[in-house]
Amino acid sequence: MELHLHPPAEALLQKQGLTLAHLRLTAWNGESAEPLSLPVQWHLSAPEAGFWTLHFDLSAPDRALEITRLRLEAFLPQALWGQEGTLWSLQGAAVHWGQDFAFPLEKGFARENYLGHLQDAEGGGVPLVYLWNRLHGLALMHLETTPIEWYLPVERDEEGVRMAFELRRPLRLTPGQVWSSPLFALSWHEGGDFFAPLERYRQQMAVRGLTPAPPLPASYEAAWCSWGYEFDVTAEDVAHVLPAARPMGLRWFTLDDRWFDAYGDWNPRRETFPNGAEDLRRMNEAIHAAGGLSQLWWYPLCAEDGHGAWESHTYGISQILREHPDWVVLDEQGRVARNNRHLAMLCPALPEVQEYTLALTRRFIEEWGFDGFKMDNIYTMPACHNPAHHHASPQESIRAFGELYRRVLELTRQLRPQEGVVQICPCGTPITFHLLPATDQTVTADPTSSAQVRQRIKFYKALTGRSAAVFADHVELSDGGVDFASGIATGGVPGTKFTWQVPPERQARLKENWQLSAQKFELWRFWFDLYQRYRLAEGEYLDLYDMAFDFPEAHVIRKDGRRYYAFFAESFDAELQLRGLEARRYRLRDYEHETDLGTVEGPKASLRVRFTHHLLLEATPE
Ligand SMILES: [Zn+2]
Structure with a gap:
C-alpha cells in the first residue's frame, strides 16, 4: 500500500498498482467557481499497518487571501469499490435522533455530516467515516482532541464514493501567514466491519491523551x-x-x-x-x-429562558438565568444557542x-x-460569541464542554x-x-x-x-x-x-x-x-464477524477461557462457522436453554444448527 502525494494537491492511495482512493485538496473563494491555486505543504507520515496521518500548511506568500470553502476529499472509484455488491458505510457524525450508525450506501446518497452543534437539534459525534465492502475498507478521520466545526460529507454517485472533510467558514490568510490544517488520518483494512477502524481511532486518540474513563x-x-x-x-x-x-x-x-x-x-x-x-x-x-x-437523570449546561417548550411543560424563566442572564452561549449571529430541547445553553468556559x-x-x-x-x-457545544465572556477564542466553549x-x-x-x-x-x-x-x-x-x-x-x-x-x-x-x-x-x-x-x-x-x-x-x-x-x-469482545457481510449476524465474547457466541437471524437452518477457537476440543452448550450440543475441534469448527431470532452458545475448552 502506498500513498503518494503529488504537488500541489493530489494523492493516490495504491496497492499492487490499483488505485484504491484518490485524495484531493481543493480551495474556493466564494466569488468564483474556479478553485484557487495556492501553495500547499504536505506532511504525510510513513504508512504503518495501512495507517497514515496527514496534515497540510497553506500560505499566501505575497497577498491576502480569503478561502470560503476548503475540501480534503477521498474519492473511491466505483470500478474498485462497487464491484463486490453492496457497499456499507459507518458515519460517526451525530446528525439526527434514531440514525443508523452503519448502513448500506446506495447510489444517490448524500449527507453533509456537520460535526458542530446543530441549533435546536443534535450535532457532534465521532469524526470518522468508514467505507467497506466484502473485501476491504478505508476510513477517513481527524485526530484532533477537541471537536472542530467542519463537515464530513459523504456522497455516492455512478463514479464512486466521495468522503471529505470540509471547512465552510471563511479562512483569511494575511500575506506570508502559514495556516496549518487539523490532523487527518486514513486507515486501510483488509476485510471486516467498522470495529477495526474505530478501535484504531481509540488507540490513536489515546496516544494524544484522550482515553475513555475506565469503568467501575x-x-x-x-x-x-x-x-x-x-x-x-x-x-x-x-x-x-x-x-x-x-x-x-x-x-x-x-x-x-x-x-x-x-x-x-x-x-x-x-x-x-x-x-x-x-x-x-x-x-x-x-x-x-x-x-x-x-442514579439521577440530569441535563447540565442548559436553562429555561422563557422560550419554547417540551412535552412535559412550557418553559418559564429559570431562577439561575434571572440572576445570571449573561451566562448563555451566543452564536455567531448573536442568537441564544439552543439545544435539542430548545433550552438556552450555558457557557462551560465561564x-x-x-x-x-x-x-x-x-x-x-x-x-x-x-x-x-x-x-x-x-451532544456538543457551539462556539461562544457572547462578548460578555471575553473569550480569547470562540472555540473555548467547545474545549471547556x-x-x-x-x-x-x-x-x-x-x-x-x-x-x-x-x-x-x-x-x-x-x-x-x-x-x-x-x-x-x-x-x-x-x-x-x-x-x-x-x-x-x-x-x-x-x-x-x-x-x-x-x-x-x-x-x-x-x-x-x-x-x-x-x-x-x-x-x-x-x-x-x-x-x-x-x-x-x-x-x-x-x-x-x-x-x-x-x-x-x-x-x-x-x-x-x-x-x-x-x-x-x-468479558472481552472479539471482532470475528462482519456485521454487514456475514450471515447470520454474529458476536463473540471471550470470558474465563470460554467463548460466548451469539447468532442472530429471523430464521436460520444451515452450517455455522465458529471462528476464534484455539486448536483444541471444545464442549458446546446452548446456555440459554441449558442444552448440551456435543463437542467441536478448533481452530476451524462448524456446526449444523436451526434457530429463529437467536442462538446463544458457550464453547468451553476440554
Ligand atoms: Zn462563552
Whole structure:
C-alpha cells in the first residue's frame, strides 16, 4: 500500500498498482467557481499497518487571501469499490435522533455530516467515516482532541464514493501567514466491519491523551429506570418497584426526567416531591437499604429562558438565568444557542458556570444521596460569541464542554469511589468523542430496534474498549420490547423501565403501559439471572464477524477461557462457522436453554444448527 502525494494537491492511495482512493485538496473563494491555486505543504507520515496521518500548511506568500470553502476529499472509484455488491458505510457524525450508525450506501446518497452543534437539534459525534465492502475498507478521520466545526460529507454517485472533510467558514490568510490544517488520518483494512477502524481511532486518540474513563464494577450493574412512569414519577412509585426489582438482580434505580422544577435550577418538583429534597433523600435511603444504587437523570449546561417548550411543560424563566442572564452561549449571529430541547445553553468556559455545575454535582450526591448520573441529551457545544465572556477564542466553549463533564465525573468518583458511575446518553446518535473521558458507561441511546442495539454495542466496544461497559438501554426499546438476547449476549449491560402493579387511576395518566404480567415477570427474572450468571459485559469482545457481510449476524465474547457466541437471524437452518477457537476440543452448550450440543475441534469448527431470532452458545475448552 502506498500513498503518494503529488504537488500541489493530489494523492493516490495504491496497492499492487490499483488505485484504491484518490485524495484531493481543493480551495474556493466564494466569488468564483474556479478553485484557487495556492501553495500547499504536505506532511504525510510513513504508512504503518495501512495507517497514515496527514496534515497540510497553506500560505499566501505575497497577498491576502480569503478561502470560503476548503475540501480534503477521498474519492473511491466505483470500478474498485462497487464491484463486490453492496457497499456499507459507518458515519460517526451525530446528525439526527434514531440514525443508523452503519448502513448500506446506495447510489444517490448524500449527507453533509456537520460535526458542530446543530441549533435546536443534535450535532457532534465521532469524526470518522468508514467505507467497506466484502473485501476491504478505508476510513477517513481527524485526530484532533477537541471537536472542530467542519463537515464530513459523504456522497455516492455512478463514479464512486466521495468522503471529505470540509471547512465552510471563511479562512483569511494575511500575506506570508502559514495556516496549518487539523490532523487527518486514513486507515486501510483488509476485510471486516467498522470495529477495526474505530478501535484504531481509540488507540490513536489515546496516544494524544484522550482515553475513555475506565469503568467501575458498578458500571456493569443492571438497571431499572423510572421512565415507565413518564414525567410524573414519584418517590412512592420507586419504592413500590424496589421489592419486585431487587430480587431480579437489578441494582441501579434511576430517577428519570422531570423530577425537577425548571431546567437550570434543578430543585425537586413540588407536584411530585412535595417535601422537596427530603423526599429524594428518603427515596435514596430506601434504595440503599435494599442494596441498590441510585442514579439521577440530569441535563447540565442548559436553562429555561422563557422560550419554547417540551412535552412535559412550557418553559418559564429559570431562577439561575434571572440572576445570571449573561451566562448563555451566543452564536455567531448573536442568537441564544439552543439545544435539542430548545433550552438556552450555558457557557462551560465561564468559571461561574463551572462552579455552579460542580456545586450541583456535589449537592445531588452529598446532600440528596444519589450515587451516579444519567446525563441525557448530551451532544456538543457551539462556539461562544457572547462578548460578555471575553473569550480569547470562540472555540473555548467547545474545549471547556468536554473538560467540564470530565470534572463532573472526577468529582462524582471522589465522592463515590465505588459507585460513582456517570452515563452520558447522546440520545439517538453517536457520542461526541471528547466526552469519552467523562463517561464510564456509554449507552445505545434510544435504539429503535434490536438491530440498532447490537450495532451500537459493537460500535462502543470498539470506540471505548473491548471490555467497556455499554448500557443496552431499556429492553422495552428492543424488538417486541422483550429482546434481552440482543443486549446481553453481545456484551451490553441490560436495563428495564417496567412499572409494577400500577393502580388503574395512575395508569390512566400514563401514555404507555409497561406493567409486567406474571408471565413477563418470569421472563424478566430469567434474563436478568442469565446476565448475572455470565456477566458477559465484563468479558472481552472479539471482532470475528462482519456485521454487514456475514450471515447470520454474529458476536463473540471471550470470558474465563470460554467463548460466548451469539447468532442472530429471523430464521436460520444451515452450517455455522465458529471462528476464534484455539486448536483444541471444545464442549458446546446452548446456555440459554441449558442444552448440551456435543463437542467441536478448533481452530476451524462448524456446526449444523436451526434457530429463529437467536442462538446463544458457550464453547468451553476440554
Ligand atoms: Zn462563552
